[in-house]
Amino acid sequence: MTHLKNDTFLRALLRQPTEYTPVWMMRQAGRYLPEYNATRKRAGSFLNLCKSPELATEVTLQPLARFPLDAAILFSDILTVPDAMGLGLYFAEGEGPKFERPLREEWEIRDLAVTDPSGNLKYVIDAVSSIRKALDGSVPLIGFSGSPWTLATYMVEGQGGTDFLTIKKMAYARPDLLHHILDVTAQSVILYLNAQIEAGAQAVMIFDSWGGALSHAAYKEFSLRYMQQIVDGLIKEREGRRVPSIVFTKGGGLWLEAMADIGADALGLDWTVDIGEARRRVGDKVALQGNFDPAILLSTPEAIERETAAILASYGNGNGHVFNLGHGITQHTPPENAAAMIEAVHKLSRQYHI
C-alpha cells in the first residue's frame, strides 16, 4: 500500500474511523482564485487548460497550497468523453459548454462508438499521472466523469441547463435510441475511469448534474441504471487499497434509497436535503458527501461557521461524512470565506469523532 500522509478522506468514504470530518470543495480549482485566473489566462482558454497536463497539474494543486483540504480533484471537464467521441466540445464566452455536432439523426446515434481512453483522452490520463506525482502522497487524488444521462443531455440537446425537451421527447418516443446512447457512453466512462484509476486516481466520482430533471421512474431507467453499470465495471482495488466511488445526482434527494443500492461507496448530496435525514434514510449502506449551499460562502464568516456547525450537528456522531459543498463553488466567492468554512469543519467536527 502506497503511503498517504493524509488518508482521512478515503477512510471517511469507507465509513472507517477518522479524527475529524475531511473536507474538499467541488470546483475547488476555479475562477474564485486569482492564481487560477492567472494560469488560465496563460493557457489562453479553458479547454487549453484542460488539455495541458502541465497546466492542469498546476491549477489542481493551487487550492491545496492555500487551504488545508483533505483531497485533490483532477482538473478537467465533465464533457471530455463526448468530446473524444467527436461531438466537438466548445465554450462560447459567457455561456456554458456546447457541442458543435449534437446527435440528431438516427444514423448518427447508431454510429456512436465506445471511446478508448488511450486515444483522444490521453491528455486526461497524462494529467492524472502528473498530478498524482506532484501530490507526492500528501492527500488522495479524485478522478471523475459525467454520468451517462448527464453526458447524453449535452450530446442530444447540444448544451446544458435547458428544459431537456429534445432528449425527453426521445426518452418517451424512442427509448431504444436513448438507451443506445447511454449504453455506449456508460461503456466509455468505465474505460475512462479505470484508466484514471490505473494512472493514479485513488477515488472516483460520477457527476450526474441533470438527473434531477427526470421523473422518479425515468431517473431509474435513464440515469441510475447506467451509473450502476459503471460502478459494476470499476476497478475496486489498486495499490493494496480500496478505490471508493461517489455518485452525485444534483436534485436527487428524493431517490437516495435507490441510489444507495447500486454499490457505490458514497453519495453526494446537494443542499436541499437535510444530511441527518439522509443518513437515517440510507442507513449504513453508504457514506455521505456534502452539503453546504455554495451561496452561503458569499455571506459572512459568522454565518459560514454557523451553517457549517448546523450540517455537522445534523450528521451527528460517528464516521462516514465527507464535508463538501452541495454544488461547485461560485466564481464570486472571497477565498477567505472558503478558508473560514474549511477551518470551521476541521475545528468543529472533532467532537463528533471521539
Add this chain to the structure above:
Amino acid sequence: MTHLKNDTFLRALLRQPTEYTPVWMMRQAGRYLPEYNATRKRAGSFLNLCKSPELATEVTLQPLARFPLDAAILFSDILTVPDAMGLGLYFAEGEGPKFERPLREEWEIRDLAVTDPSGNLKYVIDAVSSIRKALDGSVPLIGFSGSPWTLATYMVEGQGGTDFLTIKKMAYARPDLLHHILDVTAQSVILYLNAQIEAGAQAVMIFDSWGGALSHAAYKEFSLRYMQQIVDGLIKEREGRRVPSIVFTKGGGLWLEAMADIGADALGLDWTVDIGEARRRVGDKVALQGNFDPAILLSTPEAIERETAAILASYGNGNGHVFNLGHGITQHTPPENAAAMIEAVHKLSRQYHI
C-alpha cells in the same frame, strides 16, 4: 351556494368523492394554442394581454372551448404584485420577466409598502369578475399569486432562474432585510388573493417556482413560513362553499410533510416525486395535484396514455387527486397531445372512483 355544472375539481381538492379524476393544465391558456397567439398578437404584448380584462377573459376561455377541462385559471402573471409595488415589470423578447428597479439598497427595502389590490391591481380583479361571468357556472375559476419567496427572488435579483446569489447572500448576511421584504409581500398577497376570491375566484393557488433552490432549513424559514402566513389570512368560505387553497413548490418534493402542515387544502407536485409515495407521506392531510412531466406531451399519444395510466395507478383508489402537469405546458406541445392526456385521465380514472 351558487350552482356549478361541474364541481369535480373543487370536490377533489377537499378529498370528497368524485366520479373521475378532474384535470386542468398549468399555463393551459398559452403559446401552444394558435388561438392564444392570435389574441396575443392583437394585444401587442404579453403585458397588454394581462392588463386587459376583456382579452384576459378571451384567452382564459380558449382552452376550455377546445378541451373538456375541469377548471379554468385566471390568465395573469405571477409577478403582478411586485409590479404594483412599483418595481417595473417588463419582458425582454425571448427572455423571462425582469424588473427595471430591483431592490438593492436598504432604504428601498425599508420603503416597501403593502399594496392595496383596488389600486394598481384593479385590472386583475376586473379580469376575475369578467372571467367568472363568462364561465357562467360551467367549471370553477382558480385565482393565483406567486409565493413571497418566489416574488422576492425576482424583486432582489431583478430576474428569475439565476443562481439566486444576491438574495441568498441577503438571506444569510442580512436575514432581517429579507424577512421585511417577505412580510410586506405576504401581506400584499393576502389582500390580493382575497380580492380575487371576492371577485369570484373559487379556489386559489400559490406558485412557489423557486422554493426548491433553498436548503431544507432556509425553505422553511424564507418560503414555507410566508405561505403559511398567506393561507392563515385567506377567506375560507364564499358563496356558501369552501374556497380551497393549493400550495405548489417546484422542487419541493423533499418537504411535503412540512408543506402538508400549513393548512392548505392541496399540494401541487412536480414530476420528480412518485405521487403514490407522496400520498403515503402526507396521509389524509391534503389533496394532491399533479404530476405529469410536460415534456411527455411532445412524444406520442401511446406514450402519453401509458404515462397518464402510471400516475393514476400510482395514486390508486379513492379521492383527493387533481390531475395536472408538474409544471407549465410548453409552447412546443401539439394541442392534440394535450387532448390525448385529458381524454386518458377522464377515461382511465373512473376505475379508481368506484
